[in-house]
Amino acid sequence: MLHELSIRNFAIIDDLQLTFGPGLNILTGETGAGKSIIIDALSLLLGDRATAEWVRAGADVAEIEATFHLAQPNGSATASATEQANEVIAEVQRLLEAQGLDEPDSPQWLVLSREVRLNGRNICRVNGRVVSLQILSEIAGHLIDVHGQGEHLNLLRPRTHVHLLDRYAGLLPLRREVASRVAALRKVRAELDRLRQDARTIAQRMDLLQFQVEEIFAADLQPGEDEELEGERRRLANAEALLSLAQAATAILSEGEGEMPGAIDLVSEAVGRLERLARIDPDMNAAAEDAQALLEQLAELARHLQDYAEGLEFNPERLQEVEERLELIHNLKRKYGDTLEQILAFGQKARDELEELSNWEVRTSELEEAEERLLHEIGQLAAELSAQRQAAGEQLARQVEAELADLQMARARFAVAVNQTPREDGAYLPDGRRVAFDATGVDQVEFLISANPGEPLKPMARVASGGETARLMLALKSVLSQADATPTLIFDEIDQGIGGRIGAVVGQKLWRLTGQDRAAQGDGPGVTHQVLCITHLPQLAAFGDRHFTVNKQVQQVDGVERTSTVVRCLEGEARIDELAQMLGAATATGRRSVEEMMAEVASVKAGARHGGVLSSVPKG
Incomplete structure (x- = not known):
């Protein structure tokens, strides 16, 4: 998990040190205070483009450093989830060892950093050693997954749906088998295209090659x-x-x-x-x-x-x-x-x-046989992949509809369309049909929704309103993240377009991603995560296990006013004050409402930890 984040001279951040904990970490604060800038800093570790504009005015270099604790999963995860989490840690360790970046004395700790200089130069480091941006982002990508407001747009792009479904269903290994056959077929077809040139071109090429071979080998050259x-x-x-x-x-x-x-x-x-x-x-x-x-x-x-x-x-x-x-x-x-x-x-x-062209008819025949064999192999594997996608799509639809019901879209219907397109030169399916294919298989996957009773299922981009898209995205992320072994999930203001009561449900769902509702049971599904969330909703923030407030302060520096970001970890009365201000009721009555909300959240968490159903929603 992400243990500590250090940011210096980045945008309006002067010098910031944050220590995160396991569970749900909440960041709140006024608009423009720098909450999303913290996420932007982390995104640089994931390979986002860095420019000199990020460097704080008056400074020469901006620095971002993140310390991770590569902890093994606890007993609350299932065997499958534990295996996924172990695979993530093992993959990170493999990358570190391959690059000579591992620390044998403290293998459970990992430090990633990036510097952005005014001259445009970037310096990336892993455990203090300089690496390329590709290596840094590859390692960070196994540890952090940022879900920002742009995720709404990604969900509206059908080309991303097959990747989401395959990740959810654990189909990536089978898909890689399909991709390897497709790559082999493309190589065969490229060679066939070259050999199927007209006879005159081949004859001209053979004459040239014959002349070159005779001229070179007739000379009987000897080394030296x-x-x-x-x-x-x-x-x-x-x-x-x-x-x-x-x-x-x-x-x-x-x-x-x-x-x-x-x-x-x-x-x-x-x-x-x-x-x-x-x-x-x-x-x-x-x-x-x-x-x-x-x-x-x-x-x-x-x-x-x-x-x-x-x-x-x-x-x-x-x-x-x-x-x-x-x-x-x-x-x-x-x-x-x-x-x-x-x-x-x-x-x-x-x-x-020359020898190959001399036997081009034989070689062409061999390649045509290889093409047919690969088309049948692709079709066989892709059909198996398609069947599993169909089953996973039905399961995903049921889970998403259950999540949507919690988000006050109980009558919405969700479906995963898995279709194929006929094509004369396509892969052979077991039933004899020939269909188009690519490295992902033979399927076109698209998420469909009907937001209102009586309406047919349609692509999300043509149906969902802004608020419905936000809730649909939350439902999907809640389901998909249970199959995602990335240790730290970051949600940047994903509560856009939803109200306070639904915000409480969102808070429950984010808290459930941490696995704490399964900690006492030990047999719950899914992977446990550390979750970081930026929110403006007090009902959501109340579910945080650790609460940070982000504010701006203006100071006089050498006679000039400078704006800086300040972050405090809130506890007790300070947290109640912050939630009351978020409610817009910084009064005694408002504080009592917050105290009631916090008590109800505690009751909901306690009930979930003891196997209860998350049905109680704090009113706020």
Whole structure:
């Protein structure tokens, strides 16, 4: 769960430290105080776009740091829910270990941070180590799920419905199997399209490939040959000068010039004298040995030069052959690669393609068989996926309708439409039909609703009013979140468009997501969550296990008025005062109403913990 959040120099937030607890954490306060800015800060950890505009005026960098406690689920969760929660923690640990970001000394703690600088640069860190934004957001995405006001729009987009249904029903593994077959089919079809070009194009390509293969492999290139030829050409082209220089050097070493004896003779005489000197003074033995070694080196050098000179030849014909060979290699490099290895690799690739095109009819037949096989496999798996979606859709509809009844839409009907579209080149279903498909399967999933009795089921975007959409979204989120193992769920002002009495029901539902109503029973369904919620409704806020108030304060800083966000954790009388102000009745009577509301909430929570039905709704 999210344990601590630190925000510095972000928008109107100067320096803020928040410690959240398990259960339902409520944030309230006046409009514009910075409640949603706190959620915006967390969203940056999830990969939202960051700009210099987020940096507080007068500062150079904004910093967001979140500390998470990777706790194992408690005994209130079912085996299935425990398994889901364990999978989330295991996946986070796997990501950390893969990137070398784990902390063996304290594996239960994780720190994510992001800096936004005025120059536009962003720095992301995990456990203090710099990472890419992709890694940061991937890890954070397993730990936090933000449900903002924009969720209303997402629910009105039918393309998102299949993802919501599959997540609810736990169908993602089966869907991944379908997606892998679809990816394989797309690869097969791409190759088929390439092979099914007209015969003239294939013939032209084969002629070009045949020429390239013959030109490259007829040259019989040998690795390192070009460098050896370059050296041989230099020797052949300069044979006369090389011979003259080698002979002159040999003569100086062995014969000398004019009356001057050769260097070897001079050194030999010096060696003799040093040997006599060493016999008199043994300390000179080393010098005599060095001189003898020098004499042997000069003699070896003279022999090497003699052999070199004898190996030189004036061979214009060989020089012509070398130059022609180098010209051939140069032309091949100009066409096919900068090195002999690259030329040979190009030739092998051309040879492979030529062989493939030479057997294109056989290959085409093989690919057509693979296409048919994959279309049947996709259809079989997708049909299984579709059947499970149908069953899950009916179950989801019943649960959503039950939630809507709690939200004063008892006569509303909800349904999940799962349809297929016929297509001649589509996947083969077991019943013989061919239907369109994509990586999600063969279904078009859409949520339908009838808000009023007698009205037919229609797409949500065409039926639901603003308030009905908000309640429908809450019903769906309440149901879907029970199947979502993300530890921390954040709801940003999702009470828009609903009244106080329904707000109390929403508060109950959010509190139930924390699993506290199952804590004493140990056999309740679903996953337990830490929930953070921003709200303007006191009836909802009353259900909070921890209540924060967010306010603005204006201070004089260097003679200039600066606005900052201040957050306080409310308890006792301070919380009653806040709820009374939210009711718009900051009077003794208002306080009594709040006290009655709090007592009723406590009674509802106690009844739920002991297996009671959440039927009592605080009036507020």
